[in-house]
Amino acid sequence: MFSRPSLCGTVGKLCRCGTSATGITTVAAATVPAARHYHEVVGDIVCPSQVRGIDHIRDPRLNKGLAFTLEERQTLGIHGLQPARFKTQEEQLQLCKIAVNRYTEPLNKYLYLSDLYDRNERLFFRFLSENIEDLMPIVYTPTVGLACQRFGLIYRRPHGLFITYNDRGHIFDVMKNWPEPNVRAICVTDGERILGLGDLGACGMGIPVGKLALYTALAGIKPHQCLPILVDVGTNNIDLLEDPLYVGLRQKRVVGREYDDFIDEFMEAVVQRYGQNTLIQFEDFGNHNAFRFLDKYRNTYCTFNDDIQGTASVAVAGLYASKRITGKSFKDYTFLFAGAGEAAIGIADLTVKAMVQDGVPIEEAYNRIYMVDIDGLLTKSRKVGSLDGHKIHYAKDINPMTDLAEIVSTIKPSVLIGASAAAGIFTPEILRTMADNNERPVVFALSNPTSKAECTAEDAYKNTDARVIFSSGSPFPPVQVGDKTFYPGQGNNAYIFPGVGLGVICTGTHHIPDEMFLIAAQELANFVEPSDIERGSLYPPLSSIREVSMNIAVGVTKCAYDRGLASTYPEPQDKRKWLENQLYNFNYESSMPATWVWPRMPYIKTREESPLIAAIK
Ligand SMILES: NC(=O)C1=CN([C@@H]2O[C@H](COP(=O)(O)OP(=O)(O)OC[C@H]3O[C@@H](n4cnc5c(N)ncnc54)[C@H](OP(=O)(O)O)[C@@H]3O)[C@@H](O)[C@H]2O)C=CC1
Ligand SMILES: CC(=O)C(=O)O
Numbered sequence: 298m299f300s301r302p303s304l305c306g307t308v309g310k311l312c313r314c315g316t317s318a319t320g321i322t323t324v325a326a327a328t329v330p331a332a333r334h335y336h337e338v339v340g341d342i343v344c345p346s347q348v349r350g351i352d353h354i355r356d357p358r359l360n361k362g363l364a365f366t367l368e369e370r371q372t373l374g375i376h377g378l379q380p381a382r383f384k385t386q387e388e389q390l391q392l393c394k395i396a397v398n399r400y401t402e403p404l405n406k407y408l409y410l411s412d413l414y415d416r417n418e419r420l421f422f423r424f425l426s427e428n429i430e431d432l433m434p435i436v437y438t439p440t441v442g443l444a445c446q447r448f449g450l451i452y453r454r455p456h457g458l459f460i461t462y463n464d465r466g467h468i469f470d471v472m473k474n475w476p477e478p479n480v481r482a483i484c485v486t487d488g489e490r491i492l493g494l495g496d497l498g499a500c501g502m503g504i505p506v507g508k509l510a511l512y513t514a515l516a517g518i519k520p521h522q523c524l525p526i527l528v529d530v531g532t533n534n535i536d537l538l539e540d541p542l543y544v545g546l547r548q549k550r551v552v553g554r555e556y557d558d559f560i561d562e563f564m565e566a567v568v569q570r571y572g573q574n575t576l577i578q579f580e581d582f583g584n585h586n587a588f589r590f591l592d593k594y595r596n597t598y599c600t601f602n603d604d605i606q607g608t609a610s611v612a613v614a615g616l617y618a619s620k621r622i623t624g625k626s627f628k629d630y631t632f633l634f635a636g637a638g639e640a641a642i643g644i645a646d647l648t649v650k651a652m653v654q655d656g657v658p659i660e661e662a663y664n665r666i667y668m669v670d671i672d673g674l675l676t677k678s679r680k681v682g683s684l685d686g687h688k689i690h691y692a693k694d695i696n697p698m699t700d701l702a703e704i705v706s707t708i709k710p711s712v713l714i715g716a717s718a719a720a721g722i723f724t725p726e727i728l729r730t731m732a733d734n735n736e737r738p739v740v741f742a743l744s745n746p747t748s749k750a751e752c753t754a755e756d757a758y759k760n761t762d763a764r765v766i767f768s769s770g771s772p773f774p775p776v777q778v779g780d781k782t783f784y785p786g787q788g789n790n791a792y793i794f795p796g797v798g799l800g801v802i803c804t805g806t807h808h809i810p811d812e813m814f815l816i817a818a819q820e821l822a823n824f825v826e827p828s829d830i831e832r833g834s835l836y837p838p839l840s841s842i843r844e845v846s847m848n849i850a851v852g853v854t855k856c857a858y859d860r861g862l863a864s865t866y867p868e869p870q871d872k873r874k875w876l877e878n879q880l881y882n883f884n885y886e887s888s889m890p891a892t893w894v895w896p897r898m899p900y901i902k903t904r905e906e907s908p909l910i911a912a913i914k
């Protein structure tokens with residue numbers, strides 16, 4: 298149980314369930330109004346028996362499908378509303394598998410899962426968490442990109458909050474309409490840079506919904522503690538503005554002072570509604586805003602930018618793991634980034650930190666990193682203004698070059714990292730040059746979705762005599778070269794943000810230092826087994842990502858207490874166990890009231906009276 302004052306909530310009446318706030322005290326708690334307990338069908342402690350009849354089945358948080366026992370069906374007044382058969386959650390999971398596999402189109406699988414989420418929350422999350430290799434590509438990249446592009450067509454029910462520019466001055470009031478009182482983690486986007494697909498405006502909502510589904514599925518953070526938000530300030534995507542199916546504000550993006558004031562108000566409203574330590578994950582904002590907001594809010598709010606910091610962490614983990622194959626240390630690497638935006642700069646900055654930690658002097662670390670943006674190599678001779686922000690650190694005193702193939706031939710990088718959203722720019726020629734210059738070239742094609750990757754896994758292996766150490770942002774199928782099959786790993790921030798999120802919200806961390814992302818990178822790299830490397834992957838299999846998330850959360854928790862950033866006290870001794878005790882229960886719980894029952898229909902046999910019913914678990 299997280300250390301927050303309102304642990305249970307039934308609509309509008311003071312709680313008489315006897316539940317008390319946890320004995321753990323937190324600084325955050327002091328900022329929240331005095332603990333008042335309400336019973337609601339929301340949050341952590343629900344009193345399921347208070348929602349009876351068909352409403353019980355219609356509530357996805359209470360619904361268990363055919364797993365309601367005879368006693369529960371009697372007690373809840375739902376007897377007869379379902380067929381006679383009883384099914385365990387395990388049987389239901391088997392059915393889900395059959396059902397989702399009936400669809401061949403990924404978008405139809407996405408819709409099936411979305412319906413399941415609306416119907417039966419625990420079944421959805423258990424299904425997702427136990428089948429992550431098959432289902433992550435559906436709820437996340439690449440299919441979530443398609444779902445965003447078709448958002449106006451497929452939108453059905455609210456999975457998050459839309460706050461539009463018309464709500465300025467009233468954002469707190471809009472936030473009050475979200476029914477959950479105990480949100481701990483928000484993922485927010487303004488839809489300006491959705492994956493590598495550009496400005497999708499309000500259709501970008503699919504991204505925070507998908508990210509937060511992974512918070513639960515991969516790190517066990519309770520779903521009611523997660524809130525996806527789309528701040529709708531318009532879109533500059535002309536196709537969307539002209540599309541009759543577009544569901545967002547039909548106007549150009551609000552910019553400048555008005556936009557900044559709006560985001561300021563949003564941040565303040567989050568704190569007012571949910572407390573100072575509410576985690577706010579910025580996702581898929583445009584480049585020019587992403588860095589500004591990170592700099593502006595990182596020391597005053599509990600916030601991080603996933604595209605900058607989460608991506609940095611997963612990529613640096615891959616670099617750590619690559620050293621085990623190349624046998625080199627960071628000081629022997631030369632890095633070339635195709636892209637100099639959120640992801641690339643984030644990775645470069647954290648790589649510098651990792652190199653410095655490995656004993657490389659900071660100037661030497663910067664010297665080892667070359668970057669290319671849309672205008673070519675970052676050089677000192679560039680016009681003033683074209684080296685804005687963080688780019689300046691990586692500009693080199695060499696002749697300008699614009700052709701990536703020429704740059705690769707000249708710089709001779711040992712590591713080539715793509716985060717450009719420019720599909721196919723790692724041409725066969727470039728990959729062959731990487732192989733000519735390195736015994737084991739390292740190539741990351743991190744852009745999402747699959748259609749935006751700098752190269753395919755197949756191209757990477759086939760143009761390097763299969764010597765490449767490869768990873769990609771979106772999943773690629775295994776590649777067969779000769780008699781060997783390679784299983785490329787997925788260099789995606791999904792390995793990082795759920796574990797960081799768990800550690801941060803459990804500890805009530807005030808703000809999140811970069812150090813936590815370096816710790817996360819090291820935890821992830823430590824989890825990589827020789828067998829993963831052997832099969833061609835720099836990352837552990839997705840099926841073990843829940844264990845990875847827990848290790849990351851433990852590392853983040855230690856850091857939060859060591860650095861005095863935690864506000865949940867007392868400090869737990871056994872941090873892993875303490876974290877585990879706060880996780881979501883993916884299994885159905887009893888729907889029977891603890892102390893009293895409605896009279897059962899007298900002609901129905903009880904478990905004891907009927908051997909048939911007694912056999913049902
Ligand atoms: N795998 C993962 O976990 C993640 C992957 N990504 C992916 O990375 C990609 C980029 O995202 P992000 O960094 O946020 O976007 P940004 O818009 O911040 O950065 C894109 C960068 O690519 C540069 N660029 C564009 N076209 C080319 C080109 N043809 N050659 C060289 N450079 C080019 C841009 O140049 P300029 O600066 O001049 O505009 C810019 O520096 C997206 O596809 C995104 O999905 C992002 C986050 C996480
Ligand atoms: C993975 C991710 O965050 C992105 O592509 O934007």
Ligand SMILES: [Mg+2]
Pocket residue numbers: 492580581603604
């Ligand atoms: Mg992103």
